[in-house]
Every structure is written in structure tokens, then in C-alpha cells.
Amino acid sequence: MLDKLNEIEKSALESLKSVTDAAALEAWRVANLGRSSALMGVFSEFGKLSKEEKPVIGAAANRVKVKLEAEFESQVQAVKNAALAKSLEEEKLDVTLPGRTKFIGRLHPSTQQLRRVLAILAEMGFQVYTSREVETDEYNFQLLNFPPDHPARDMQDTFFIKTDSETDNPMLMRTHTSPGQIHAMRQFTKTNPQDPPPIRIALPGMCFRYEQITARSEVQFNQVEGLAVGKNITFADLKGTIADFVRRMFGEGARLRFRASYFPFTEPSAEVDVECFVCGGKGCQVCKNSGWLEILGCGMVHPVVLQNGGYDPKIYSGFAWGMGPERQLMLRNKINDIRYFWGNDVRFLEQF
Amino acid sequence: MKIPISWLKDFIDLDGLSVEDIARKLTLAGMEVDEILYVGLPMPVYKEGEKHEFKTNGIAWDKEKIVVAEIREVKAHPNADKLTLLDLYDGEKDQVVLTGAPNIFHLKGTGRLEKPIKVAYAKEGSVLYDGHAEGQVLMTLKRAKIRGVDSYSMVCSEKELGITEESDGIILLDDDAPVGTPLADYIGDAVLDISILPNMARNANVIGIARELAALTGRELKVESPKLQVQPATSNLQSVTDLVEIELKNPEINPRFTAGLIRDVEIKPSPYEVQRRLKLAGIRAISNIVDATNYAMLELGQPLHAFDYDVLKERAGKKKVKLTVRSAKDGEKVTTLDNKERTLTSSNLLVCDEKGSLALGGVMGGLESEVTDNTKNILLEGAAWNFINIRKTAKQHNLPSEASFRFSRGVHPAMADQGVKLGLHYMSQWANGKIAPGIVDVYPLKPKDSVVQVTAQDVKKLLGIDLTLQQISDLLTKLDFKCKITNNQLQVTAPNHRMDIGEGAIGLADVLEEVARSYGYDNIPTTTMADALPPQTGNPVHEWEEHLRDLLVALGLQEVLSYRMTSIEKESRVVQHNTYVQFANPIAPEKSVLRRSLIASVLDNLEKNIRLSDSFALFEIGSIFEPVKNNLPNEPRKLAIAMTGLRKENAWDVKDSTTYDFYDLKGRLELLLSGLRLTNISYAGSDSILHLHPGKCAEIKIGAVVIGVFGELHPLVKEKYELGDSPVLVAEFDLEAVRGVNPTYGITPVSEFPPVYEDIAVIVDESVLAETVEALIKQTGGRSVSQVKLFDVYRDEKIGAGKKSLAYNLTYQSDKTMTDADAAAIRNKIVKRLEHAVGAKLRS
Structure with missing residues (x-):
């Protein structure tokens, strides 16, 4: 009987080795551990055994059963593992096929850049002030210290609005956001004409110049101006404020320089160059090999402008600076054609 | 203005300074060097990684070869x-x-x-x-x-x-x-191409730049150089004052007129060095006489004009020449040097003799009295003109010239006789002429010297630097200002070569700018504003618009920004208006008016792009311009949206060819308005929105206020564009109206008890609006129905002609655990109500 058990064990383990799938495993289990299996036959013939044989054969039969069950379980696991390994092997994707995308929305690049600029200015205490796009000559020029026929007007060729009759105060498309300086000052002086409050505002908006549309010049462009007016504001403060702004806008290490310049509505005036952030000042196409990029114009608010705004230049002083978000984007992204901005070609817009 | 370094060296010692050093100093002081052109001198060699400072060009000449x-x-x-x-x-x-x-x-x-x-x-x-x-x-x-x-x-x-x-x-x-x-x-030379700012006309010449360099370097300006020493006139000649007299009719625009005479000139080419410098400065070398007027102008800044004296004498009948400067008569004609006949207006000034006009004052000489190869005797004019008048005249006749460039920016009248003397000097040198004694000098209107009082406190207040009056005086004296310290004040008198220093508060700012320039902008410290921070109020309108943009982008819309300028033809494809804000000087026919429709802007952009993609969802936020008679236009803010094409982006394995329709746009607008926290919105079909399909458009109302319209573009409008085959959906909002509605804040609490979901379908007449059914369900369900969502609309013969089935997904919610029985009770109530109100039948 023991021999028979040994035989059953040996042949069952032998046949288990070649079992490699779930169906065959079940067939093996039925054949070797099922009710009509040879092993179970031994158990069913148990009654026929002698008293002496019973414990010996019983123990041996149990050992074989446990052994076969354990081997079966481990084979089940092995087959499962093999099947998983096989399927993992087979389910390999071409990871280079393109992903499924979806239509998404984006802000126009000019809006994005305006936001960057205004966000920095807001943190510096400059609040947004907007004003109209069609202006009068008075607000766009005269009150800003551009007398009629002054040569400074050559710097800003202007679109004029058609009217029925001739006037010395024609309507025009604003050439800069600076008319907002006068609007703002006059609005603030209204609150307390004797002692008007200090001002710190950012003036964003679309401006217009009468220029042929080419890769380098456009009839409209955005501008952002900063204006600070108060009783203790100096040129040194202007330098400090601009330096703070430039550091935030162009990076910690951005070197800058102040060049004397001329604008009718500021005096002293300066233009600010920042070290070319494309080449680091080594000279490249973007900076025309000069190492510097002209990024903004600034100056102390001209006494005539303060006066026109209702702020006594003997008591108040202030500074203003202006810059172009599109120009900043062009420099940063090496955009060589300003016409992209209002062309709104989706192939351009989708890159921002 | 182009200035050769060699020419500057006539007036200032530049030893030890490289060309780039010079350019840098000038640039920082407001005379920006746009480019350095090397013409022989060694060019700077940049090592790898070294920083450039200027755009440079040109060639160095090998000294050995x-x-x-x-x-x-x-x-x-x-x-x-x-x-x-x-x-x-x-x-x-x-x-x-x-x-x-x-x-x-x-x-x-x-x-x-x-x-x-x-x-x-x-x-x-x-x-x-x-x-x-x-x-x-x-x-x-x-x-x-x-x-x-x-x-x-x-x-x-x-x-x-x-x-x-x-x-x-x-x-x-x-x-x-x-x-x-x-x-x-x-x-060997290098040429600095310098931008001259409008307030620096005084520096549009070699001596001007040399003077600035002298101030910037602390070196001496050598105006006493032999070249500027006018040689004594040959005394045996008759004085010019006996031969020529001058009358000025309009001294306020022509305050000074001087003239000198030189005899027996020999017209030939100028010395090569003169020609070379003129050419490098961008002026053609013509003959020694013409070159002398140009050379003196470039050197000193005073434009000069040479008359053939014998022609004038002939015209005067060999008698004393009498020149008169007067306003032209309207319609009067003069033929200028460039052989063009010009019709004048009364604001133009003419230099005339007794026979008629000779020159357009300050702008261009006349043909008849021009210097020719046969000229022997020359009357040289140096005059002063009002810069605004010259600017107008030069613009009017489209005559930009070296002379009008300078005169239209202001040349001080004190320069007039100096210019004449310098010009005569060069003519005597290069053409062997003999200078007649004297100068005719009519100077009826001498400008007042600009005198400004400056205190140390003024400097501190505006510039933020502490300087003593003596230091301020030193800084200004370098620029030829005359300074006198009295009683803690500095009395500053502007030098007589400049016209940009005003009086009072303006003059003070002008002088303080010169203090800052002379001190060096780089040397002024960098400080943080100590002034009081104004009350922070923010800008709610701007912030709201930015929020609106964010919502639109989150809904998958691409922002565009368009030209404000358009044409009536382009806009009238979608909307018709009778009046527009028009330009007096349009840049192009397609940009002749200001837009009145933002939809038109967005549709123009859609049309431009239509072949580039198979799906578009665009929006723009901006002003439109409504004309107001004899006044500034209104500039209301609008939002416009346009969508067309595929609803979903296809992939290599997923295809969906359905395209956007009315409900795609409506769904986005619903999300947009809920993002703005607007409630009580109603949608009403309308047949009065002319550019939209009458059956597929709606007004959006809050209460009685229409805040926007949307729908499918009318087929007849779409026909006027090239917009492809798919329907085009557009929406337009009046942002002031939208902003005028108070948002509703607050939330619906999220219940901790599980909801019960149930679907019901009811059959109603076709004429019953979905809106009505939904309202009835909500009313009847009350707080127990937390959500009602229409998930299917079905029509079939089986449910009857003229009928439709509306299937809703209901969410029941209570402040306790809700049982199926609770839900069934509410449902029965709802069904009964629907039966009663709109004759609905529950579909089993």
C-alpha cells in the first residue's frame, strides 16, 4: 500500500510539471485530488486496512495529500504568474503614438504679458487706471506739454478723427496712455482740491500711431504706464522703483542703465536699457549686437503736467514710466514681426 | 546726425579715450549713438563671451599695408x-x-x-x-x-x-x-551716428557735441581753435553794409537776419579732407562754396544760404540791394533750388528783393539767385527763424532738409552772425575769396536771456541728491551756464546757444535736468519711495473683466485681439449702421473707420483662420465706438464669441464628426454666467436679431434686462463670409449690462446623507417648453429634489404625433436618510402636478 502511495505521489508530481494552463490545472486537480482519484481511492479503502496498517498508511496518505495540494497551489501561482508575464509582454503600446488632445482656450499673448506687468505693479502698490481710446488733442498733447506744432509731436504721428468743422482741439486716437495721467490727477484732485491725495497707478491700454504697417511698426499697440505723484518723490526714487520693477520682470541679475532722454511730459527724462536677456550682453541679433535692449522710457512728471492735473509743482513731484508689452514679448520670444499680434493667426496664438 | 571723430578732435582733445568710451559717454548723456561706423581706425575686437556695447560696422585699415x-x-x-x-x-x-x-x-x-x-x-x-x-x-x-x-x-x-x-x-x-x-x-576715422532729441537741437553740430564731451570728460572745449578765428576782412573793399540793406516785416517769426559778402571766389572742388568729412557726415561734396556753407552748418549748427551777389545786383539795377523778408501772399509762387514751383500760403516767409521773391525763408533757396560755376561774388545769409513756423512750412511743402531739420527744432538767433563769419572764413580759405568788411545785421527781436533761480533744496527735492550751491554751479558751468551764488540761491543764466531753458517752474525743471545730466544719471542713488502709499482701492471693473477672461478660457475659448480700425464694407456684412467714427487721415481703405461691432471683429478673425483648423471657439473683449455728434464717441465694452466646426478633437483612433450647434454655445454661456454667479437668467427666442437665424437664436435676460444675444449666424449673413460648411454660432454681450447685475453669493450645503437617484420620463405636447417642465418639477419637489437634469428628448410614432418624451434624472435629497418609499411619494406628487399642469403622462 505504501508503494502504491509512493507511486501515486511520484506520477502525480511528474504529470503536474507539464501542466501550464488553467484548464489543464483543473483537470489535474480532478484526476489527482478529486473524488475518483487514486489518492482518494486509498482513503476510501481505508476501512479495509488492519489496525497496524491504519496509522502508518493514514499518515502516509495524508502526507501525500498535503504534498500534492501544496504543489498544486504553487503550480497554480506559477501558471498565473506566467500568464501575467505573458500578457504584460504582449500588451506593449507604442508610446510614441500621439496622445488624444482636446480643444483648450488661451489668452492672447498681449493679455498674458499685460497681466504679468500689472501683477508686478500691483504688488508695488500701483493700481490699474484705464481711460478712453479716442481722445482730444488737449488731453493727448496740450495738457501733456506738447504745444501745437511742437517738434516733439513728430515722435508720435497721429490718427485724427474726421469732424464737420475745423477745430484747434481735434479728436484723435490716443498715441499713448498718458492722457490717463491727466484724467487720474483731475479725478483725484476733485476729492480734495486743497490737499490732493498721493497717486500710484498703472495705466494699461491700446495706443495708436499713424505708421505704415510693417514687420517693425504697427498702427496699434498696448502700453502700460506707471505714475507716482506725492510730496516727497525724487529721481532717485524713480531709479529705485524702476530697478525693482526690472528685477521682477526680467530676473534678479538683469543689469540696467539709465540714459538721458527727452519726453515733453517728463523732465528729467531717461530711457532705460536692460542688458540683453537673449545673449546676456554678448551681442546678438535681438540686441543688434549692442548688448542692450531699450525697454522703457521714464522721467519726473513735468511741472506743466502736474499743474494741469491740479497738483502744485512747488509742493508735489512725481515720476512716470511707459513700456510696451508686445515689445517685451517680441524681445523675449524672438518674434521678428509685430504684425503677428493683431493678425490673430491661430498658429501664432496657440504658441502661448 | 553723423559725426566723424576726426572733426570732434578739432575742438577737444580726445587722447586716451577709445571710440567706444566716447560713444558711451554721449549715449548716457542723451546723445544716443545708434551705430559706430569705422572708416580706417582700428575696430574693437571682442573675445568670446565679451560684452558688446554698440552696433558697429565698417573696416579698419592695416597700418602696414x-x-x-x-x-x-x-x-x-x-x-x-x-x-x-x-x-x-x-x-x-x-x-x-x-x-x-x-x-x-x-x-x-x-x-x-x-x-x-x-x-x-x-x-x-x-x-x-x-x-x-x-x-x-x-x-x-x-x-x-x-x-x-x-x-x-x-x-x-x-x-x-x-x-x-x-x-x-x-x-x-x-x-x-x-x-x-x-x-x-x-x-583713419570713425563716425558716430547720433540721435538728436527734439530738445537738443543745439547739439546737431560738431561743436555742440564737443561741448557736451568737454563737460562729460572735464576737458577743455577749444572753440578758440584757429579755424574759428574769423580772419580780418580785406579792408580795401567796400563794406557790405553799403551794398546791402535788409528789412524784416515779421520779427516775431524772423527775429534776425545777417549777411556778409565775399568777392572773387574761385569755384572748384574743396580740399579732400573737407570732402571726406562732409561725405562721412552724409552730405554730398559739391563745390568749395556750397561745401563751405554745409561745413560751417555742420560745425556750428547755423544753416547758411549763399546768394550770387551779382544776380542780386543786376536785379537791383546795379544799385544797393534791398532784401525784405515778408509773409507770402496766399497763392504766391516761388521756384526753389530743386527746380520745383511751389505755391505758398500766408504763413510762409519769403526773402525778396525789389524785383520779387528769392528764397523760401529758412527752408530752401530759390533757383534764380543760386550759386553756379560762374559765380564770382557771394552774399552769405545767416538768419534766425521761429522753429514752429519753419516746421509747418517744411511739412507743408514736404521739404525736409539739413537746414529745416535744424531751424524746425530751434537755432538760437545769437548763432546767425557767427555762422556767417565761419562760412566766409572757409570760403576765403578754399576759394581764395576776399571778405568784404562788415556784416549786415538786422536784429529787431533779441530773445531774453533765460534766468532761473535754483536752491540746494530744489535739487534735493527733485533729484534726491545733496549738493552744495558751489557743486551745482560747477556742474552747470561745465555746460556754459553762467552761475552766480547769492543768498542761498544760485542764479543761473542759460548760454546763448540754447533755446530749451524756460522760466519759472519750467525753467527750474529744465535746469535740474541739466544738473542731473552733468552729475551723471548713473551717479544718482537708487532709493525706495518714502512717500505715503495712497489708499488702495483696486479697480473692480478691470478685475471683473480679467475674471471674465479666465472663465472664457476655462470654457475652451481662444482670445483674439483685433484692430480697432475697420471698413464700413467689412462690418456691414454682419451689422448695418448709418454713422461711424471716421478718420480724417485713414492709413488704408480697409482701416478707415472705428469698429461698431465686436462680432464683426471676431468673424473677420474666424474667416482669416477658417482653413487652418477644423474647430474654432474664439472670443474678444474690447471697446466699440459709437459716434456722438460733435463730441467724443461712446466706447462701450463688449464681449463677442464665435464658434464653428468639430465639437471634439479627433485622434488617430477616435473619430467624431459632430459639429458645434446652438446648444454647445448655450451650454458654455450657462457655465459662463454661473461662473459670474448670475442667477434668474431666462432665455427667450427672438426674431428681431437680424444677423441670427430666426429659429435658432435667443436673448439672454436677467429680469427685464437683455444682457446679450446668441445663436446661429443667419444663412444670408454667413453667405457673405467664407466660413466653411458647419454652422457658425455667435454671441455678444454688453459688458456694462452684465456687470450691472448683482451676483448671487452663497452655496447649497453638501448633505452628509446619501442621495437617491431616479429617472422619470414624461410625454408632453411638442409645444410645451422644457423650461416649463423643469420649473414644475423643481417647484413640486421643493427642497427634496436637489438636482433635475434632462438627459433625453425622444420623439416616436409610438408615443403619438405632436408629442415628445422628456427624460429626467432626478436627485432626491433630504436631511435624513431617504428611503425608496420617500422618493416614490415625491415622484408621485411631481407626476400628478405635471399631469394637471401640462397634460403630461408618465412613460412606463
Whole structure:
């Protein structure tokens, strides 16, 4: 009987080795551990055994059963593992096929850049002030210290609005956001004409110049101006404020320089160059090999402008600076054609 | 303005300063150098990684290889008629040089020259511009055989040396050119191209720039240089004051007129050095007399005009010449130097004699009294003009010139006689003329000196620097201001070459700017504002619009920003308006008016892009312009949206060809308005929105206020565009109206008890609106129904003609755990209500 058990064990383990799938495993289990299996036959013939044989054969039969069950379980696991390994092997994707995308929305690049600029200015205490796009000559020029026929007007060729009759105060498309300086000052002086409050505002908006549309010049462009007016504001403060702004806008290490310049509505005036952030000042196409990029114009608010705004230049002083978000984007992204901005070609817009 | 360094050196010692040092100092002080053009001097060599400072161009002349030489004889070439062989001495050796230069060809075979000709000689290996190539192409001079004769060197043209584009003929240097000297040491130069700001007209000349450099470097301005010492007039001639008299009719626009006379001039080319400097400054060399007026103008800044005195004398009947400056009569004509007849208006000033007009004052001379090759005696005019008047006249007649450039920016009247003296001096030098004694000088309106009082406190307050009055005085004195310290004040008088210093508060700002420039902007400290921060109010309108943009982008819409300018034709494809804001000076027909419709802007952009993608969802936020008679237009803010094309982006394995329709747009608008926290919104079909499909459009109302309209573009409107086959959905909102509605804040609490979901479908007549059914369900369900969502609309014969089935997904919610029985009770109530109100039947 023991021999028979040994035989059953040996042949069952032998046949288990070649079992490699779930169906065959079940067939093996039925054949070797099922009710009509040879092993179970031994158990069913148990009654026929002698008293002496019973414990010996019983123990041996149990050992074989446990052994076969354990081997079966481990084979089940092995087959499962093999099947998983096989399927993992087979389910390999071409990871280079393109992903499924979806239509998404984006802000126009000019809006994005305006936001960057205004966000920095807001943190510096400059609040947004907007004003109209069609202006009068008075607000766009005269009150800003551009007398009629002054040569400074050559710097800003202007679109004029058609009217029925001739006037010395024609309507025009604003050439800069600076008319907002006068609007703002006059609005603030209204609150307390004797002692008007200090001002710190950012003036964003679309401006217009009468220029042929080419890769380098456009009839409209955005501008952002900063204006600070108060009783203790100096040129040194202007330098400090601009330096703070430039550091935030162009990076910690951005070197800058102040060049004397001329604008009718500021005096002293300066233009600010920042070290070319494309080449680091080594000279490249973007900076025309000069190492510097002209990024903004600034100056102390001209006494005539303060006066026109209702702020006594003997008591108040202030500074203003202006810059172009599109120009900043062009420099940063090496955009060589300003016409992209209002062309709104989706192939351009989708890159921002 | 282009200024050769060599010319500056006539007035200031620049030893020890590199060209770039000079350019940097000028640039920071407001005379921006746009470009440095090297014409012979060594160019800076940048090592890898080294920083550039200026745009540079040009060529350096090798000192070993390019030298001054002299031609001693011009011989025939044995095998070529058009070429000559030059016997030339380069300071070390005799050389034979082959040339085809036409300007020495006439000397061929005339034997040994009595007076050798000085030339620029380039030896083998020199790097030059190719004289025969188009533009500036560098080449290295190589040995060659030309028609059997060995050629290893050359005599140079201006083009080859980078002086001008002129390649026809070689440079003939002045007789005193030192043979054997490196050409770079003799006439090597660099040209600074300087932008002159509108308030710096005083520096649109060599002496002006030299004066600034003197102030910036602490060096001396050598205006006492021999060139500026006007030579005493030849005294045996009749004084010009006996021969010419002048009357000024409009002193307020023509405050001064001076004139001098020079006799027996010999018209010929100017010395080469004069020609070279003029050419580098961008002015053509014409003859010694014309060159002298230009040279004096570039040097001092005073434009001059030369009359042929004999013509004037002839016109005066050989008597005393009487010049009058007066306003032109409207319609009066004058023929200017450029041989154009010009019709004048009364704001133009004419220089006339008793026979008629001679010149357009301050802008351009007349043809008749022009200097010609036969001119012997010259009356030289130096006058002063009101800059605004000249600017208008130059614009009116489209006559930009070197003279009008300066006059239209302001030349101080004090310069007039100085200019005449300098011009006469050069004419006497270069044309061997004899200067007649005296100067006719009519100066009825002397400008008042600008005097400004400055205190140390003024400087501290505006510039933020502590300076003593003495320091301020020193800074200003460097720029020729006259300063006097009295009683803790500095009395500053502007020098008489500048007109940009005003009086009072303006004058103070003008002077403080000069203090800052002279001190150096770089030396002013960098401080943080100590002034009070104004009350922070924010800008709710701006912030709201930005929020709106964010919502639109989150909904998948692409922002566009369009030209404000459009044409009536373009806009009237979608909307018709009778009046527009029109330009007096439109830049192009398609940009002749300001837009009145933002939808039109967005549709224009859609049309431009239509072939570039198969799906679009665009929006724009901006102003439109509504004309107001005799006043500024209204500029209301609008939002416009346009969508068309595929609803979903297809992939390589997923295809969905459905396209956007009315409900895609409506769904986005619903999300947009809920994002703005607007409630109680109703949608009403309308047939009065002319650009939209009458059956597929709606007004959006909050209460009685229409805040926007949307729908499918009317087929007849769409026909006028190229917009593809898919329907085009558009929406437009009046942002002021939207902003005017109070948002509803607050939330619906999220219950901790599980909801029960149930679907019900009801059959109703086709005419019953979905809105009505939903409202009834919500009303009846009350707080127990937290969500009602229509998930299907079904029509079929089985449910009857003229009927539709509306299927809803209901969410029941209570403040306790809700059972199915609770839900069934509510449902029954709802169904009953629907049956009663709209004759609905529950679909089983």
C-alpha cells in the first residue's frame, strides 16, 4: 500500500510539471485530488486496512495529500504568474503614438504679458487706471506739454478723427496712455482740491500711431504706464522703483542703465536699457549686437503736467514710466514681426 | 546726425579715450549713438563671451599695408588702352601699379608729373571692400597678372576704403599728405551716428557735441581753435553794409537776419579732407562754396544760404540791394533750388528783393539767385527763424532738409552772425575769396536771456541728491551756464546757444535736468519711495473683466485681439449702421473707420483662420465706438464669441464628426454666467436679431434686462463670409449690462446623507417648453429634489404625433436618510402636478 502511495505521489508530481494552463490545472486537480482519484481511492479503502496498517498508511496518505495540494497551489501561482508575464509582454503600446488632445482656450499673448506687468505693479502698490481710446488733442498733447506744432509731436504721428468743422482741439486716437495721467490727477484732485491725495497707478491700454504697417511698426499697440505723484518723490526714487520693477520682470541679475532722454511730459527724462536677456550682453541679433535692449522710457512728471492735473509743482513731484508689452514679448520670444499680434493667426496664438 | 571723430578732435582733445568710451559717454548723456561706423581706425575686437556695447560696422585699415603714396608718372599699359601704369613711391620703394581710374587717365603719357599726386596705396594682402561688387564685400588684395602685367597692389577708391559707395575714380588726397604714413594715421576715422532729441537741437553740430564731451570728460572745449578765428576782412573793399540793406516785416517769426559778402571766389572742388568729412557726415561734396556753407552748418549748427551777389545786383539795377523778408501772399509762387514751383500760403516767409521773391525763408533757396560755376561774388545769409513756423512750412511743402531739420527744432538767433563769419572764413580759405568788411545785421527781436533761480533744496527735492550751491554751479558751468551764488540761491543764466531753458517752474525743471545730466544719471542713488502709499482701492471693473477672461478660457475659448480700425464694407456684412467714427487721415481703405461691432471683429478673425483648423471657439473683449455728434464717441465694452466646426478633437483612433450647434454655445454661456454667479437668467427666442437665424437664436435676460444675444449666424449673413460648411454660432454681450447685475453669493450645503437617484420620463405636447417642465418639477419637489437634469428628448410614432418624451434624472435629497418609499411619494406628487399642469403622462 505504501508503494502504491509512493507511486501515486511520484506520477502525480511528474504529470503536474507539464501542466501550464488553467484548464489543464483543473483537470489535474480532478484526476489527482478529486473524488475518483487514486489518492482518494486509498482513503476510501481505508476501512479495509488492519489496525497496524491504519496509522502508518493514514499518515502516509495524508502526507501525500498535503504534498500534492501544496504543489498544486504553487503550480497554480506559477501558471498565473506566467500568464501575467505573458500578457504584460504582449500588451506593449507604442508610446510614441500621439496622445488624444482636446480643444483648450488661451489668452492672447498681449493679455498674458499685460497681466504679468500689472501683477508686478500691483504688488508695488500701483493700481490699474484705464481711460478712453479716442481722445482730444488737449488731453493727448496740450495738457501733456506738447504745444501745437511742437517738434516733439513728430515722435508720435497721429490718427485724427474726421469732424464737420475745423477745430484747434481735434479728436484723435490716443498715441499713448498718458492722457490717463491727466484724467487720474483731475479725478483725484476733485476729492480734495486743497490737499490732493498721493497717486500710484498703472495705466494699461491700446495706443495708436499713424505708421505704415510693417514687420517693425504697427498702427496699434498696448502700453502700460506707471505714475507716482506725492510730496516727497525724487529721481532717485524713480531709479529705485524702476530697478525693482526690472528685477521682477526680467530676473534678479538683469543689469540696467539709465540714459538721458527727452519726453515733453517728463523732465528729467531717461530711457532705460536692460542688458540683453537673449545673449546676456554678448551681442546678438535681438540686441543688434549692442548688448542692450531699450525697454522703457521714464522721467519726473513735468511741472506743466502736474499743474494741469491740479497738483502744485512747488509742493508735489512725481515720476512716470511707459513700456510696451508686445515689445517685451517680441524681445523675449524672438518674434521678428509685430504684425503677428493683431493678425490673430491661430498658429501664432496657440504658441502661448 | 553723423559725426566723424576726426572733426570732434578739432575742438577737444580726445587722447586716451577709445571710440567706444566716447560713444558711451554721449549715449548716457542723451546723445544716443545708434551705430559706430569705422572708416580706417582700428575696430574693437571682442573675445568670446565679451560684452558688446554698440552696433558697429565698417573696416579698419592695416597700418602696414595701406599707406599714403605719391604718383610720379602715369604711363600707358602696353596691352590695354583703358588701363594705365603708375610710377608710384610709397615712402620706401618705387612701385608700379596698374589702374583703370578715369580721374587720372588724362595724365597718361604726359611724362614725369611736375607735382606728384597723393593717393591711398594698398599693398598685397590688404583687406578692402571690393570696388566692383554690389554693396560692401570684403576682399583680400592678391597678386595677379592683368593683360600680361604683374599686379600686386592698388590705389584705392572711396568705396574700397569704406568712405562712400563711390568707386568711379581713385581718391586724390590733399597735396600736404605725408607720403609713407599709414593711411589710418592720416585720415583713419570713425563716425558716430547720433540721435538728436527734439530738445537738443543745439547739439546737431560738431561743436555742440564737443561741448557736451568737454563737460562729460572735464576737458577743455577749444572753440578758440584757429579755424574759428574769423580772419580780418580785406579792408580795401567796400563794406557790405553799403551794398546791402535788409528789412524784416515779421520779427516775431524772423527775429534776425545777417549777411556778409565775399568777392572773387574761385569755384572748384574743396580740399579732400573737407570732402571726406562732409561725405562721412552724409552730405554730398559739391563745390568749395556750397561745401563751405554745409561745413560751417555742420560745425556750428547755423544753416547758411549763399546768394550770387551779382544776380542780386543786376536785379537791383546795379544799385544797393534791398532784401525784405515778408509773409507770402496766399497763392504766391516761388521756384526753389530743386527746380520745383511751389505755391505758398500766408504763413510762409519769403526773402525778396525789389524785383520779387528769392528764397523760401529758412527752408530752401530759390533757383534764380543760386550759386553756379560762374559765380564770382557771394552774399552769405545767416538768419534766425521761429522753429514752429519753419516746421509747418517744411511739412507743408514736404521739404525736409539739413537746414529745416535744424531751424524746425530751434537755432538760437545769437548763432546767425557767427555762422556767417565761419562760412566766409572757409570760403576765403578754399576759394581764395576776399571778405568784404562788415556784416549786415538786422536784429529787431533779441530773445531774453533765460534766468532761473535754483536752491540746494530744489535739487534735493527733485533729484534726491545733496549738493552744495558751489557743486551745482560747477556742474552747470561745465555746460556754459553762467552761475552766480547769492543768498542761498544760485542764479543761473542759460548760454546763448540754447533755446530749451524756460522760466519759472519750467525753467527750474529744465535746469535740474541739466544738473542731473552733468552729475551723471548713473551717479544718482537708487532709493525706495518714502512717500505715503495712497489708499488702495483696486479697480473692480478691470478685475471683473480679467475674471471674465479666465472663465472664457476655462470654457475652451481662444482670445483674439483685433484692430480697432475697420471698413464700413467689412462690418456691414454682419451689422448695418448709418454713422461711424471716421478718420480724417485713414492709413488704408480697409482701416478707415472705428469698429461698431465686436462680432464683426471676431468673424473677420474666424474667416482669416477658417482653413487652418477644423474647430474654432474664439472670443474678444474690447471697446466699440459709437459716434456722438460733435463730441467724443461712446466706447462701450463688449464681449463677442464665435464658434464653428468639430465639437471634439479627433485622434488617430477616435473619430467624431459632430459639429458645434446652438446648444454647445448655450451650454458654455450657462457655465459662463454661473461662473459670474448670475442667477434668474431666462432665455427667450427672438426674431428681431437680424444677423441670427430666426429659429435658432435667443436673448439672454436677467429680469427685464437683455444682457446679450446668441445663436446661429443667419444663412444670408454667413453667405457673405467664407466660413466653411458647419454652422457658425455667435454671441455678444454688453459688458456694462452684465456687470450691472448683482451676483448671487452663497452655496447649497453638501448633505452628509446619501442621495437617491431616479429617472422619470414624461410625454408632453411638442409645444410645451422644457423650461416649463423643469420649473414644475423643481417647484413640486421643493427642497427634496436637489438636482433635475434632462438627459433625453425622444420623439416616436409610438408615443403619438405632436408629442415628445422628456427624460429626467432626478436627485432626491433630504436631511435624513431617504428611503425608496420617500422618493416614490415625491415622484408621485411631481407626476400628478405635471399631469394637471401640462397634460403630461408618465412613460412606463
